[in-house]
Amino acid sequence: MNMPIINFTLINNLPLLSTLLITSLLLCFFMIKRTSCRVYLIDYACYKPPDTQMCTREFMIKKAIHSGLFSEETLDFMKKVFGKSGIGDSTYLSEVYLKQVSVAYMKDSRREMEMSVFGSIDMLLKKTSVRCEDIGILVVNCCIYNTMPSLSSMIVNRYKLRDGVISYNLVGMGCSAGLMAIGLAEQLLQVHHDSYALVVSAESITENCYVGDDRSKFLTNCLFRVGGAAILLSNRRSDHHASKYELLHTVHTNEAHSNLSYNCIIQEEDYAGRIGITVTKHLFKAAFTVVTSNVTTLANLILPAREKLKYVANYVANNIATKLRPTTKVWQYVPNYNVAVDHFLPHVGGKPVLDELQKKLGFDDMAMEASRMTLYRFGNTSSSSIWYELAYIEAKGRVKKGDRVWQMAFGSGFKCSSVVWRARRTVDYDETNPWTGEIDGFPVQVDCDDGPLPFFESSK
Numbered sequence: 001m002n003m004p005i006i007n008f009t010l011i012n013n014l015p016l017l018s019t020l021l022i023t024s025l026l027l028c029f030f031m032i033k034r035t036s037c038r039v040y041l042i043d044y045a046c047y048k049p050p051d052t053q054m055c056t057r058e059f060m061i062k063k064a065i066h067s068g069l070f071s072e073e074t075l076d077f078m079k080k081v082f083g084k085s086g087i088g089d090s091t092y093l094s095e096v097y098l099k100q101v102s103v104a105y106m107k108d109s110r111r112e113m114e115m116s117v118f119g120s121i122d123m124l125l126k127k128t129s130v131r132c133e134d135i136g137i138l139v140v141n142c143c144i145y146n147t148m149p150s151l152s153s154m155i156v157n158r159y160k161l162r163d164g165v166i167s168y169n170l171v172g173m174g175c176s177a178g179l180m181a182i183g184l185a186e187q188l189l190q191v192h193h194d195s196y197a198l199v200v201s202a203e204s205i206t207e208n209c210y211v212g213d214d215r216s217k218f219l220t221n222c223l224f225r226v227g228g229a230a231i232l233l234s235n236r237r238s239d240h241h242a243s244k245y246e247l248l249h250t251v252h253t254n255e256a257h258s259n260l261s262y263n264c265i266i267q268e269e270d271y272a273g274r275i276g277i278t279v280t281k282h283l284f285k286a287a288f289t290v291v292t293s294n295v296t297t298l299a300n301l302i303l304p305a306r307e308k309l310k311y312v313a314n315y316v317a318n319n320i321a322t323k324l325r326p327t328t329k330v331w332q333y334v335p336n337y338n339v340a341v342d343h344f345l346p347h348v349g350g351k352p353v354l355d356e357l358q359k360k361l362g363f364d365d366m367a368m369e370a371s372r373m374t375l376y377r378f379g380n381t382s383s384s385s386i387w388y389e390l391a392y393i394e395a396k397g398r399v400k401k402g403d404r405v406w407q408m409a410f411g412s413g414f415k416c417s418s419v420v421w422r423a424r425r426t427v428d429y430d431e432t433n434p435w436t437g438e439i440d441g442f443p444v445q446v447d448c449d450d451g452p453l454p455f456f457e458s459s460k
């Protein structure tokens with residue numbers, strides 16, 4: 001009975017009708033646009049090298065002695081670093097250095113890259129059943145291995161990706177490049193709808209080996225290990241339900257404008273013309289400047305109002321206190337990040353970096369476990385290490401539907417990137433997870449020597 005009256009009034013009220021129509025159209029438009037811009041992580045795969053490449057610290061020292069390339073002091077330094085690094089006895093070295101050779105050729109580096117990059121992509125394709133011809137975007141990051149045709153071309157060639165594939169090959173960008181690659185893929189997915197983006201994070205150990213006596217360049221020999229990861233992102237509507245995570249935030253900070261930051265990790269020749277990567281003692285300062293500024297930006301995005309308020313109140317109080325009495329010892333309020341994220345996964349770096357980070361951000365031992373165990377088990381695998389960490393918490397069965405995961409990577413430049421994901425489902429057992437079969441043995445107690453660090457002493 002009422003219907004005709006309503007219709008009648010609406011039709012008579014043309015301005016109201018058109019406003020309603022336009023509003024609903026706009027609403028539909030924005031809703032469709034929003035969902036199509038969302039980026040999902042369908043799945044990822046971490047490369048696990050064959051057991052034959054596993055090596056203990058003792059073996060590495062023996063190899064180094066045997067090679068006759070290093071002085072007594074350098075070998076001593078190596079032992080000291082191993083004692084304090086947080087690295088265990090089951091990390092992987094590249095094939096060539098297990099043999100009786102001291103010179104690596106281009107074919108050795110290529111072989112290493114093929115093993116880790118193709119190994120992780122093969123596994124990812126098998127897990128996700130995505131067809132190669134459906135991949136529209138490819139972003140590869142690898143710091144040191146830079147050849148022609150590029151690593152991204154090697155991938156396009158091997159998997160016969162389509163000729164219109166949009167591909168980028170990021171080199172020289174350090175350990176934070178993996179999350180930058182995610183950021184770049186995210187931006188590309190904003191303009192290329194209905195696409196899959198394959199992101200590959202890798203590093204070459206073969207090309208990273210330094211055969212000289214400058215201790216400030218020797219650190220990478222001690223910490224750096226074989227690893228790689230492949231990640232499949234998508235903005236396709238049909239993939240929303242099948243995906244593991246949804247991308248919530250990406251925050252990138254670049255401090256390369258500062259000379260101190262710029263020079264603290266740098267590739268150069270030593271006094272005898274041998275190429276190596278110098279890591280200076282300014283690393284800590286540079287790392288924490290960039291991490292702090294990035295975290296501040298991220299905190300603004302993720303922290304609830306209550307935590308922000310406490311932080312601001314503390315900041316204002318400190319300012320007033322130091323104005324009144326410059327000698328006042330201020331107490332810095334560290335926001336409780338546990339209310340905003342469920343899992344924190346910082347780049348493994350080295351043990352001292354993790355210790356400092358834990359202190360600064362106020363995370364407990366449990367929160368740092370994934371990073372410490374990844375460092376222990378796989379070493380510093382550069383930009384792919386954050387994926388081994390994510391695999392760790394998945395293997396432990398800790399990722400529940402709705403959980404927020406914060407991955408953070410920092411490295412030369414100095415740059416820092418943070419990415420926050422939300423789990424779309426509770427992650428189940430996965431036999432291709434690199435920790436499967438051994439996860440119950442973790443966490444382990446990592447024994448480290450006490451005393452001041454031998455890191456970063458330049459012997460120039």
Ligand SMILES: *[C@@H]1O[C@H](CO)[C@@H](O)[C@H](O)[C@H]1NC(C)=O
Binds near residue numbers: 259
């Ligand atoms: C930074 O480095 C550049 C190039 O080496 C140099 O020209 C400049 O003076 C440096 N700036 C400062 C503040 O030291």
Ligand SMILES: *[C@@H]1O[C@H](CO)[C@@H](O)[C@H](O)[C@H]1NC(C)=O
Binds near residue numbers: 208220224348353382
């Ligand atoms: C981890 O490895 C990368 C790559 O060689 C290196 O740049 C970085 O300094 C390492 N981290 C630490 C804390 O040594």
Ligand SMILES: CC(=O)N[C@H]1CO[C@H](CO)[C@@H](O)[C@@H]1O
Binds near residue numbers: 252293296297
């Ligand atoms: C993307 C983003 O928000 N990046 C920020 C990271 O941190 C620096 C310093 O706080 C900001 O200037 C960037 O905008």
